[in-house]
């Protein structure tokens with residue numbers, strides 16, 4: 538099997554894997570990153586979302602060969618270990634999570650949205666988040682948290698999509 542090199546949460550990794558193996562299972566089973574969750578397994582619920590070069594992808598249907606040489610960011614890589622990413626802090630402040638299972642994917646999708654569109658309208662938020670399902674129905678709090686970040690409550694400016702870039706909550 539080929540060795541595939543890429544970055545995860547700011548660190549270089551090399552995996553000896555079939556290039557068609559799904560990124561989700563490489564992250565979870567080979568690299569031990571369990572914050573990326575398994576949901577539907579067919580790219581329909583957004584639970585497994587991570588960023589590849591800043592773009593939201595469904596890791597359950599992304600072959601690891603497609604991320605060779607690229608940067609993968611998981612929810613575990615958003616914080617520097619001390620300070621939360623602004624989107625994470627907004628999630629905490631708004632008590633967004635209920636059972637929490639979908640929330641890593643929701644946060645990563647929100648980061649991707651705000652990285653591309655720092656001031657989304659409600660329609661922009663609904664469109665961007667439409668593929669991330671939440672059985673607990675936390676959609677209103679998700680939208681509130683995204684709007685607070687967009688309004689600059691957590692430092693303003695472009696929301697970082699890469700690991701170890703930290704904004705302080707006001």
Ligand code: FES
Nearest residue numbers: 636637671672673
């Ligand atoms: S918080 Fe339970 S599925 Fe979203």
